[in-house]
Amino acid sequence: MPFQNAPASLASALAARGYESATPVQAAVLAPDAEGRDLLVSARTGSGKTVAFGLAMANTLLDDNGRCPAPGAPLALVIAPTRELALQVRNELEWLYASSGARIVSCVGGMEPRVEARALNAGCHIVVGTPGRLCDHLSRGQLKLSSLRAVVLDEADEMLDLGFRDELETLLKAAPPERRTLLFSATIARDIANLARRYQTDALRIDTQTGSAPHTDITYRAILTDQSDMANTIVNVLRQMESPTAIVFCHTREAVRQLQGILTQRGFSSVAISGDLGQNERSRAIESLRHGQARVCVATDVAARGIDIPDLGLVIHASLPSNPATLLHRSGRTGRAGRKGTCVLLVPPSRRRLAERLLEGAKVTAEWGGAPTPDDIAKADAERLLSAPELSITVPEAGSMHELITKLTAAHSADQLAAALIAMWRANLPEPTSVRVISPGSVKKAPRERTRRDDEDGESRGPREPGTWFRLSVGREDRADPKWLVPMLCRLGGIRKQDIGAIRIQPDHTLVEIAQDKAERFQSCAAGADADEITVEPSAPPRGGASRDSGRPPRSAGGPGGAGRPPRKSGGGGFSKSGPSSSRKRKSF
Structure with missing residues (x-):
């Protein structure tokens, strides 16, 4: 049988859905040695993890006839990092458990909490939600965990990155100690391993990733293009590849708004997803993609996880990701469940070295080339x-x-x-446009003399004349470090390293000097960033004058082991002020 050891009710649902065989992670959780045990699972995005943990907890929830008991206090709790992912998980579990009589309730930010409370009080079997909203219902006595038989942490690494450690521990401590704990994560980093040791018992480790091998279902391309030609290049890439559905990632809401307007004007059916949209607007945008009413989604990193669109065959990085993990998370929207996909990075010549480091860090190889021309299209x-x-139809x-x-x-x-x-x-195809084609061989890296203000990667930084000062809302307490502050400032402010002068890191804030001729542009671009990113505001020069720094990053507050590490990421793709153990109120997802 394709799903050996699966309950008959779930196996029939899988067959009706067109599943012919189990993916590696699904087969692993159904193996005899996994039955009834806590599981620590690492599997890449798009490997069928939702169905996998649905199968893994089935025997814990269902009776001998493959049915759920009468609804009451929930028997299973599934925790996901974002509302999009939580709602997607609920939808998957609903068809998987449809013939078992399971009642599934979702609890996510952006939805009406009173409606969720009534659904919980009416009784259910499985609750799927985000950490913040689940803790809200728990504190009000609306979510009762005393009968839980299984807890699932989906995308556990992302939840820790988003700063939900306190919420996760609150929920896990409130669950009965004899419940099963199934922890699913793309990677098993030290924080994940520590969490597993504290809240799992004799967990079976399942690793379905072949070492650090890249995702073989995704083809990577890197296209050199001028920043001024970026929108035209995106149009030509969309036209050349003609994917049924595509996602274009930008760093800021303003960039999303502008690009989505350009694509609509050029004849593409497109939608936008960013942090300033309400949950209903985001849900409608995703549904229009799934139903084929829109072809292109322009999004910030808020959409990097939790969107699963079957025909999504193309991911375009209009703005380079901030790190290799973001590159993989964005790219993982395509090439899912055995389908092939293409990932395109648009790289200005001045940022080629950064793109090469990103690809190397993600352990993927890209084919470099120039922008598609009208002739190519x-x-x-x-x-x-x-x-x-249609040319093969019978006359x-x-x-x-x-x-x-x-x-x-x-x-x-x-x-x-x-x-x-x-x-x-x-007649209905958007017109391609002429772009300047930059071949990889034409971009030369000019040798230059290294100065005392060079960063560790060899690139010079800092204006030669006194600049304008800005205050950032992170400091030494948040592990602020030039190693990640400098690229983040370049990304948010639309500037280069050479435009950044002295950096003064204080306990609760950081002062940064920006070249006079770039200060207005920097302030304008930074103001358009998502609300979850570091806030930037003008500031007076620090006491003692505007002396330059040496370019060497100071030791982080966390000691040698914490040097160079940014604070935890926020849902908007930037960094939040709260450190790893902060108890400040966080954004609900």
Whole structure:
């Protein structure tokens, strides 16, 4: 059987859904040695993890007839990092457990809490939610965990990165000690291992990733393009690749808004997803992608996890990711469940070295090239038309369609009919545009003299004249460090390293000097960042004058082991002020 050891009710649901065989992670959780045990599972994005933990906890929840008991206090709790992922998990579990009589309730930020409370009070079997909202219901006595048989932590690494450690520990401590704990994570880092040791018992370690091998279902391409040509390059990439659905990632809400407007104007059916949209707006945007009403989604990193669209075949990084993990999380929206996908990084020549480091850190290899030209797109269009399935249909021998074919062939030549077909086919296609093609070999790295202000990667930093000072909302207590502050400032402020001068890290804030001629641009770009990112505001120069720093990062507050480590990420793709053990109120997802 394709899903050996799975309850009959779930196996039939999988067969009806078109599942022919189990993925490696699904087969591993159904193995005899995994039955009834705590599980510590690492599996890459798109490997079928939701179905896997649905199968893993089935025997814990269902009776001998494959049915759930009468609804009451929940028997299983699934915790996910974002509301999109939580709602997606609920949808998957609903069809998987449909014939078992399971009642599934979701509790996520952005939804009406009173509606959720009524659903919990009415009784259920499985609760799926985000850490903040689940803790809210727990504190109000609406979520009762005394009957739990299983707890699932989905994307545990992301929840720790988002600063939800306190909430996770609150929920795990409130659950009965005899429950099963299933922990799923893309990677098993030290924080995840520590969490497993504290809250799991004799956990079975399952690793379905072959070492550090890259995702073989995703092809990576890196395209060199001028920053001023970025929008035109995106248009041409979308036209050349013609994926049924694509996602374009930008760093800020303002960039998302501008690019989505450009794509709509150019004839693409597109939607936007960013931190300033309400939950209903984001849900409608995702549904329009799933149902084919929109073809392109322009998004900030808030969408890097939790979106699963079956026909999503193309991911474009309009803004380079801030680190290799973000690159993989963004790219993981495609190439899912055995399907092939393409990931395209758009790289200004000045940032080629950063892109190469990102790819190396993510252990993926990209094919470098220039932007697609109108001629390249015309060739791709011709190949698609010549292979269109409509050209292989059977010609009817009678009926109205046969009569119309007879009239057309009698009145027009074959060349005229072919020309008309091509014209009608092209009529609804967005027009490509001319772009400057930068070949990889034409970008040379000029040698230069290293100065005392060079960073560790060899790039010079800092204006030569006194600049304008800005205050950042992170400091030494948040493990602020030039190693990650400098690239983050370049990304948020649209500047280069050479435009950043002295950096003064204080206990609760940081002062940064920006070149006078770039200060206005820097302030404007930083103001358009998501609300969850570091706040930036003008500041007076620090006491003692604007002396330059040496370019060497200071020791972090966490000691030698913490040097160079940024604070925990926020949902908007930036960094939050709260450190690893902070108890400040966090954003609900």
